[in-house]
Amino acid sequence: MAAAGGExxxxxxxxxxxxxxxxADVSRLLAGFxxxxxxxxxxxxxxxxxxxxxxxxxxxxxxxxxxxxxxxxDPFIESNYGVHSRPLEVAVLDWFARLWDLxxxxxxxxxxxxGTEGNLHGLLVGRELFPDGIxxxxxxxxxxxxxxxxxxxxxxxxxxxxxxxxxIGSVSVSGHKFLGCPAPCGxxxxxxxHVNVLxxxxxxLSSRDATIMGSRNGHAPIFxxxxxxxxxxxxxxxxxxKCLRNAHYLLHHLREVGVSASLNPLSNTVxxxxxxxxxxxxxWQLACEGNIAHVVVMPNVTIEKIxxxxxxxxxxxADWYQDDESVLVPCIAKDIGQxxxxxxxxxxxSSRTA
Amino acid sequence: MAAAGGExxxxxxxxxxxxxxxxADVSRLLAGFxxxxxxxxxxxxxxxxxxxxxxxxxxxxxxxxxxxxxxxxDPFIESNYGVHSRPLEVAVLDWFARLWDLxxxxxxxxxxxxGTEGNLHGLLVGRELFPDGIxxxxxxxxxxxxxxxxxxxxxxxxxxxxxxxxxIGSVSVSGHKFLGCPAPCGxxxxxxxHVNVLxxxxxxLSSRDATIMGSRNGHAPIFxxxxxxxxxxxxxxxxxxKCLRNAHYLLHHLREVGVSASLNPLSNTVxxxxxxxxxxxxxWQLACEGNIAHVVVMPNVTIEKIxxxxxxxxxxxADWYQDDESVLVPCIAKDIGQxxxxxxxxxxxSSRTA
Numbered sequence: 001m002a003a004a005g006g007e008x009x010x011x012x013x014x015x016x017x018x019x020x021x022x023x024a025d026v027s028r029l030l031a032g033f034x035x036x037x038x039x040x041x042x043x044x045x046x047x048x049x050x051x052x053x054x055x056x057x058x059x060x061x062x063x064x065x066x067x068x069x070x071x072x073x074d075p076f077i078e079s080n081y082g083v084h085s086r087p088l089e090v091a092v093l094d095w096f097a098r099l100w101d102l103x104x105x106x107x108x109x110x111x112x113x114x115g116t117e118g119n120l121h122g123l124l125v126g127r128e129l130f131p132d133g134i135x136x137x138x139x140x141x142x143x144x145x146x147x148x149x150x151x152x153x154x155x156x157x158x159x160x161x162x163x164x165x166x167x168i169g170s171v172s173v174s175g176h177k178f179l180g181c182p183a184p185c186g187x188x189x190x191x192x193x194h195v196n197v198l199x200x201x202x203x204x205l206s207s208r209d210a211t212i213m214g215s216r217n218g219h220a221p222i223f224x225x226x227x228x229x230x231x232x233x234x235x236x237x238x239x240x241x242k243c244l245r246n247a248h249y250l251l252h253h254l255r256e257v258g259v260s261a262s263l264n265p266l267s268n269t270v271x272x273x274x275x276x277x278x279x280x281x282x283x284w285q286l287a288c289e290g291n292i293a294h295v296v297v298m299p300n301v302t303i304e305k306i307x308x309x310x311x312x313x314x315x316x317x318a319d320w321y322q323d324d325e326s327v328l329v330p331c332i333a334k335d336i337g338q339x340x341x342x343x344x345x346x347x348x349x350s351s352r353t354a
Numbered sequence: 355m356a357a358a359g360g361e362x363x364x365x366x367x368x369x370x371x372x373x374x375x376x377x378a379d380v381s382r383l384l385a386g387f388x389x390x391x392x393x394x395x396x397x398x399x400x401x402x403x404x405x406x407x408x409x410x411x412x413x414x415x416x417x418x419x420x421x422x423x424x425x426x427x428d429p430f431i432e433s434n435y436g437v438h439s440r441p442l443e444v445a446v447l448d449w450f451a452r453l454w455d456l457x458x459x460x461x462x463x464x465x466x467x468x469g470t471e472g473n474l475h476g477l478l479v480g481r482e483l484f485p486d487g488i489x490x491x492x493x494x495x496x497x498x499x500x501x502x503x504x505x506x507x508x509x510x511x512x513x514x515x516x517x518x519x520x521x522i523g524s525v526s527v528s529g530h531k532f533l534g535c536p537a538p539c540g541x542x543x544x545x546x547x548h549v550n551v552l553x554x555x556x557x558x559l560s561s562r563d564a565t566i567m568g569s570r571n572g573h574a575p576i577f578x579x580x581x582x583x584x585x586x587x588x589x590x591x592x593x594x595x596k597c598l599r600n601a602h603y604l605l606h607h608l609r610e611v612g613v614s615a616s617l618n619p620l621s622n623t624v625x626x627x628x629x630x631x632x633x634x635x636x637x638w639q640l641a642c643e644g645n646i647a648h649v650v651v652m653p654n655v656t657i658e659k660i661x662x663x664x665x666x667x668x669x670x671x672a673d674w675y676q677d678d679e680s681v682l683v684p685c686i687a688k689d690i691g692q693x694x695x696x697x698x699x700x701x702x703x704s705s706r707t708a
C-alpha cells in the first residue's frame with residue numbers, strides 16, 4: 001500500500017511538473033512573440049495602418065474585453081442576440097452621413113473589418129441594383145475591385161483613368177493605390193440618384209476615433225481631408241496635417257541623400273526608388289511595385305522613425321552603389337517624373353559630367 | 355489688458371469644464387453600456403456562442419492588445435507586413451489537420467471571423483474548382499449556404515436530405531441548423547479527391563483554445579465529438595460532455611413543468627415550444643423558427659442559469675395559458691415528434707380526459 005501511494009505521488013508530481021513546464025513554454029513563446037511584434041511595429045513603414053494603439057484602449061479593455069460583443073449582420077435591423085454594440089456602429093455611420101450631408105433616410109451601411117471588405121460589399125450591393133452592370137475601374141484601383149469582379153461574376157472593364165462623379169456614398173472610393181494620389185479617379189458602378197449605399201469603413205477614421213469605436217487600425221483619412229477641413233473637424237485635421245508635414249520631411253531627407261522620391265499634393269505616401277536589397281525592404285516592411293517603393297506616413301511614423309530609416313537607407317546605398325553610382329542608381333523617371341528622378345541621366349546637379 | 359486676460363482665463367475655464375463634462379458623459383455612456391452587456395450576457399441562451407471569456411484573456415490583453423496584429427490574406431504566403439500572428443493561425447490549421455489525419459501538403463485554409471465566412475469562402479473555392487458546379491444543399495442548411503449561391507452566382511438545388519460524404523476538408527459541414535442534429539446531412543460541392551480546402555473555423559475550438567488563439571467566441575464542437583473522443587483530447591471532450599449533460603438537465607426540467615421539448619442524441623441544442631410572449635423570447639435571446647424555439651447549451655449555460663430560465667418560463671406559462679390550457683398549449687409534434695409533445699392531444703398522461 002505504501003509503495004502504491006508512493007507511485008501515485010510520483011505520478012502526481014510528474015503531472016504537476018509537466019504542466020509547469022508547459023506553462024513556462026507558453027510564456028516563453030508569448031514573450032518571444034511580443035518582442036517580435038514590438039520590433040516589427042518599430043520598423044513598419046509601408047502600409048496605411050496607424051500602429052498607435054495605446055490611446056484609449058487600456059480603459060476600454062478593462063471594461064469590455066470579457067464580453068462576446070458581436071454585431072451580426074445589418075446594424076439597422078434589431079438583433080435578437082443582445083450582446084452587441086449596434087448603437088455605436090450606427091453612430092459611426094451617422095458621423096459619416098453628417099460629414100457628407102446625407103439625410104437620415106438616405107443611407108445604409110455597416111462597419112467592415114477592412115477596406116477590402118468595404119469594396120467587396122459595396123460592389124456586391126451595386127451588382128444587386130444592376131444585375132447586368134459593368135464595373136469600370138482604373139487600372140490603378142485597389143486589387144480588391146478586380147477580386148470582387150471575379151467573385152461576383154461581374155464584367156469588369158479596366159480603364160487608364162475613370163472620371164469619378166462624387167465622393168458620397170459611392171460604391172468604392174479610391175485614388176491611385178500606390179502613388180497615394182487623392183486625385184479623382186476610382187470606381188463607379190451606379191449613378192448618384194441610385195446610391196443609397198454608404199460603403200465606407202471605420203479605418204478611414206483617425207486613430208483616436210477608430211480606437212474609441214474598437215477598430216484596431218486606421219487608414220489615412222487623406223481623401224476626407226477636403227471635407228474635414230470644410231466642416232471644421234479640428235482634431236482629425238490636425239492629425240492629418242501632422243502626417244502631411246512628416247511626409248514632406250521624409251521626401252526632403254530622401255532627396256538630400258540622393259534618393260529619387262516624389263510626393264503628390266495632399267498625399268501622405270512618399271514614393272521612391274526601390275531599395276536594391278530585399279532584406280532591407282523586409283526590415284522596414286516597405287510596399288514595392290516594379291522599380292518603386294512607398295512609405296505611408298501614418299500618425300505613428302514619427303520624425304525619429306523617419307530619420308532612422310533614411311540613415312539606414314543612406315548607409316546601405318553607399319554599399320549597394322559603391323562600384324558605379326551613375327549606372328546602378330535606377331532611373332524611375334517614368335514612375336515619378338523626370339523632375340523627381342535623381343539618376344545619373346536626370347540629376348543634372350550631381351551628374352558625373354557636371 | 356487685465357480685462358482681456360480675465361476673458362482669456364474665462365474662455366480657458368469654459369473649455370476645461372466642457373472637456374470634463376464630455377469625459378463624464380462618455381464615462382456614463384460606457385458604464386451604462388457595460389451594465390447592459392452584463393445583463394444581456396447573463397440572459398443569453400439562443401446562439402452557439404460561448405460567452406465565458408474570462409479565462410486567459412486578461413494576461414493576453416496586457417501583452418498584445420496594443421499591437422495592430424493583422425493577418426492579411428493567405429497565412430501560407432509570407433507577408434511583408436510584419437505585425438501578424440500567422441504562425442499561430444497556421445498552428446490552428448495544423449491542429450485540425452492532425453485531428454483529421456491530413457498530411458502536411460494535403461490542406462490549405464485560414465481562420466475566418468465566423469462560420470458564415472467559412473461557408474462563403476469554402477463555397478467560393480468550390481466554385482473556382484468547378485465553374486459550372488451546382489450546390490446541392492439540404493433545406494435545413496444554414497442560410498449562409500443560400501446566400502453564397504446568390505453572391506457567387508452558382509446554381510443551388512435544395513434537397514430535403516443530402517447524403518454527406520466525409521467530414522474532412524469538405525466545403526461546408528453542417529447539421530440541421532435549428533434542431534442541432536449532428537446527423538450526416540450538409541452540403542457537398544466537390545468530390546473528396548479534389549478537396550484540398552480546409553474550410554473550418556476557429557469557433558469550432560473549445561472556448562479555452564479559442565481564447566488562447568484570440569477568437570472571441572466558440573461554437574459547440576459537437577460535430578467534432580466523435581473525432582475528439584477517438585483521438586483522446588480529454589480537456590475538450592470534458593467540456594463537451596458538460597454541455598451535453600446540462601442540455602439533458604434542461605430537457606428534463608422543461609418536460610417536468612409541462613413544456614414539450616426534445617434533444618437529439620449527442621446534441622447540445624434543446625428544442626421546445628415557442629414561448630407565447632415575444633418579450634420573453636427577447637429577454638432570454640432565444641432563437642425561434644415557426645412554432646419552436648431553441649437553447650444552445652454552451653459552456654457558459656450553467657445549471658443556475660438553466661434553473662432560473664425554466665422557473666421564469668413556468669411562471670409566465672401559468673399566466674399565458676391560465677384560461678384554457680388544453681387549447682392554448684401549442685402542438686409541436688410535427689417539429690419534434692409525437693413522443694416529445696406534451697400538448698392536450700399528445701400528452702396522454704396529463705390530458706383532461708385522463
